[in-house]
Amino acid sequence: MKIIFLGVDNVLNSATDFTDASMGYDPVHSHLEKSERWLVINAGKLGLLNDLVKTTGAKIVLTSHWRLDYGKTLTPIFQRYGSIWQHYDSTFFGWTDDLRHDMTGDGSEWRQLEIQNFIKANCISDYVIFDSTDNIRLPHTEYSDRFIKTYKSIGLTMLHIKRAISILGRETVKISMMDRIKKMING
Secondary structure: OEEEEEOOOOOOOOHHHHOHHHHHOOOOOOOOOHHHHHHOOOHHHHHHHHHHHHHHOOEEEEOOOHHHHHOOOHHHHHHOOHHHOOOOHHHEEEEOOOOHHHOOOOOHHHHHHHHHHHHHHOOOOEEEEEEEOOOOOOOOOOOHHHEEEEOOOOOOOHHHHHHHHHHHOOOOOOOOHHHHHHHHHHO
8 A cells, every 4th residue: 555644734835825915815715714724725735635646546644733633534624625636535544643742852753753653553665755844854764765855935846746656656557358348449
């Protein structure tokens, strides 16, 4: 199984998405209360994630703090963007455990350990990790080759998606014999 370990902030949004001007013209975000402004997702970045899931067939594991409040309900949040998000709850494989209270440090150590524990507990070998440099600093290990850094000022880009596809590979589509016959008949 292919897994995308997903941080949300600074991946599916960037610093420019939090300006009052951008909120005022966005029909999805303009109705958010001040206390909900952290729920901002950039539609273009969500579209990139959608394409990655569709291309690779990967499932998502949340590593973001969003998993604590919205881990079970991200599908409806993503679907507020209309046809950009084409997947359902089955796309979310789960979320990492919350080890913040068990450890000290700036957060990078526990985020790394949360991911490592999930990989070992679920025997995951085919994965990528999307997170910002603010949240995780992996030492040079097998994890670091699969860690795709995003940045607060930019978030997820097409270059990140291309790298993830090169790591995960494209989903192989199995065509049944009946579909092959139909394709031959219909041209």
